[in-house]
Amino acid sequence: MTPPRVSTEEWQPVCQVAELEVERGATALVHGQAVAIFRTGDDRIYALGNHDPFAKASVLARGIVGRRGEVPFVASPAHRHAFDLRSGRCLEDAHVSVPAYAVKVVEGVVLVGSRKQDDAA
Numbered sequence: 001m002t003p004p005r006v007s008t009e010e011w012q013p014v015c016q017v018a019e020l021e022v023e024r025g026a027t028a029l030v031h032g033q034a035v036a037i038f039r040t041g042d043d044r045i046y047a048l049g050n051h052d053p054f055a056k057a058s059v060l061a062r063g064i065v066g067r068r069g070e071v072p073f074v075a076s077p078a079h080r081h082a083f084d085l086r087s088g089r090c091l092e093d094a095h096v097s098v099p100a101y102a103v104k105v106v107e108g109v110v111l112v113g114s115r116k117q118d119d120a121a
Contacts, residue, residue, distance in 0.1 A: 011104065011111040017045065018108065025061030025074065030112045035101060036061035037110065038085055040072050046085035047112045049099035052076040060098065087116070 014028045020039035027050055028035050036050040038061075050058045055078030063074040065085075073082040073091060082091040088100035102113035 011113045014110045014112050016108050017043075017105055017110055020045070020110070023065040025063060025065070027058075027061045028112070030101065031114075033099070034058050035112060036063075036074070037103075037112070038065055038074060040065060040085070044072070045103045045105060045110055046072065047101035047103045048074065048083060048085065048088050049101075051098065052078055052081070053096055053098065054079045054081050 012030050014030065014037060015026070017039065020026055020037060022039050022041055025036045025038050028037055034050040035047050038046045048060060050060045052059050055076060057078060059078050060074055060076055060083065062077045065074050067073070068091065071091065072085040074085060075082045083089065083098055084091060086100065088098040090096040100116045102116055104111050
């Protein structure tokens, strides 16, 4: 018998929105991956892979959350590279990105879904 496969459409509950500090990151294990969860000042929730490719360390959840114009970002505490919270793209180097994950909130619970597809051409 073949073991059941986890659907890429499956949503995993992570925490209550109220448990997330504004402009701070938190970490969670989602579908076997270390994910950094962020709540911005406008109450939007984002999820990125926690691994900083420049520092080669899992530190993004400890980064500084901010905005550059309309772009919400987290700056790695290691090398200060900024990653767009919506897409995972590095703002200083367009060739580098971290995984971004689909997020939704249902009845106050943060749910993280599959990895977003790269929209870059």
